[in-house]
Amino acid sequence: GLNCVDLDFAAAGALCVEHLAGLGHREIAVVGGSPGVYARHTGFAERTLGGLRERAALLGVGLLHRPCDGSHDAVAGVLARILDERPGVSAFVVQNESAVEPLLALLRRTGRAVPEDVSVVAVCPEAVAAQASVPLTAVAIPAQELGRRAVERLFARLAGPDGPEATGVELLTPVLTVRASSGPRAALRVGG
Template sequence: MVTLAEVARHAGVSASTVSYVLSGKRTISAPTRERVERSIQQLGYHPNAGARALASSRSDIIALMMPLRTDMYVPVMMEIAMAVATTAREHGRDVLLLTDQEGPEAVRRVIGSGLADAMILMDVELEDARLPLVHESPRPSVLIGLPADTDGLTCVDLDFVATGRLCVDHLAALGHQELAVIGEAAAVYERHTGFAERTINGVRERVAELGLRMLHRPCEGSFESMAGALARIFDERPGTTGIIVQNESAVGPLLSLLRQQGRAVPEDISVVAICPDQVATQTSVALTSVAIPAHEMGRRAVELVMAKLGAAGTGAGRARAAAPRETVVRLLSPRLTGRASTGQAPRLVR
């Protein structure tokens, strides 16, 4: 790896002169600057993040906090992370990925290390323990997710309340009156993870407004857990004809079990999924679904971070640093795509 000292020797200048050319902290004559820049290009020198941070008080790195949990659908999270990384590169930034379930300690490490200019937080809970540190940090931050209290925060997410309501509206329009929600693993609700809580709240609100009935059963996503959840649903509400599933891992087992039980989709049971399009379209029956706009959420999060970093570098931005932070919430509208898994509710035989 080429060092700063080697660049200095190649250009015939001191190491400090190379540093000043890189940081812009001192005026360097045009011929000297051109000679140093030519040596940097010829030698292929790339200053590391630590050197950039020391030279310019910025690292050009965004920290992405993405706790990987066994009860979460990792492909969606990785799609968001890829969108964050590619969009960050378009802005000349790199991404530091933190996947441990450290909570506030991870935030403290990023703030204290100085290796990241900003933070993006995923897997946001309604009462997220990381938020007090986010409020206190001088570094810009964006949440992919929505806590209970968004005051002073910048957040981007799918509108999961509207998503739940949209799923109910679709089934109600087809005449379904007895609905069931097959949700995420129980631990997701125990943590009060925002997207899961908001979806079920939207479903409950709309069911109550329309005078329908519904059950909500968490599911681990395995075949065995899905079999147990489905058995409970039909034991407790044998008239159930519409199912909303918000658990990508449960989709395959659900369709398989319905088929084994002789329940045709959509003639006997209609199914609406909240999942990526690739999951909805690659099942034995193409699922009516509300897509998860993972790429759009990741892209918008970076755009919001870059706007914050740009504002912080201006005189007006520095003057506002001590003022209360503005609240910015960007909710993406849900989009439901009708496919083969939903149809008119079956008529009850009396």
């Protein structure tokens, strides 16, 4: 009897992996939300991670997930751990908007250019992606559209509990916008 409008986060995760795998990336690291997000079993985080894992398994892509608080020090520790555990990582998916700029800065500091050496894709608000120091290829979280659809469903429910939009779940199809942060895996480039 409940009504819900949300982004299809599982499909968003799958879309990120498809994009990166299509560019030749075979090892992807996920910089997720804070550990508490996963301890609480927060729906969007779990659904995104599920979509990432399912599509990575289907495409034969290695996937390493690490929760991260998003502070510069936390991102530095997570990045060091990722590079130690999986030195072949050539792409990152970020689902923690506070980790975006620290990650981009730390990658530069370690001599990894984006997208020449590593690709970065995010699931984040459009403004975060477009205004990052390297404009991010991203699946936007369409907050305004979600709000508009939720209000429409609320009014439909108030008009009559038996209407087609009175109850149920509506998941918006994710859209990935390609920007400057993703490119072919370096080893696959001609002359690379």
